Amino acid sequence: QERLVESGGGLVQPGGSLRLSCVGSGFDFITYYMRWYRQAPGKERELVAGISTFGHSTEYADSVKGRFTITRENDKNTVFLQMDSLKPEDSAVYYCNRHSLWGPGIQVIVSS
Numbered sequence: 001q002e003r004l005v006e007s008g009g010g011l012v013q014p015g016g017s018l019r020l021s022c023v024g025s026g027f028d029f030i031t032y033y034m035r036w037y038r039q040a041p042g043k044e045r046e047l048v049a050g051i052s053t054f055g056h057s058t059e060y061a062d063s064v065k066g067r068f069t070i071t072r073e074n075d076k077n078t079v080f081l082q083m084d085s086l087k088p089e090d091s092a093v094y095y096c097n098r099h100s101l102w103g104p105g106i107q108v109i110v111s112s
Contacts, residue, residue: 034072049068
């Protein structure tokens, strides 16, 4: 069964950092472009970052450029999202994604 499972979320103060992880299983992870999305209450789900199969190419939403970094370790079937200088507006449920497959999501709350 193909699965994506996120971890690493939680409560953090403004200006703090979190590192999200997403482990894929049941499919050939190295062949997929991977993305992180987020959805805040009352808002549409939005793309946060994406990374190519070998990590040579990345993309970021303008709102997170310079603060978030997406990486991957194909030998561990894992994609990461390092989130620094967090702001309250970064609070959302964060989802890991590949074509036609979503993780269940993980909550990130940025609050003092």
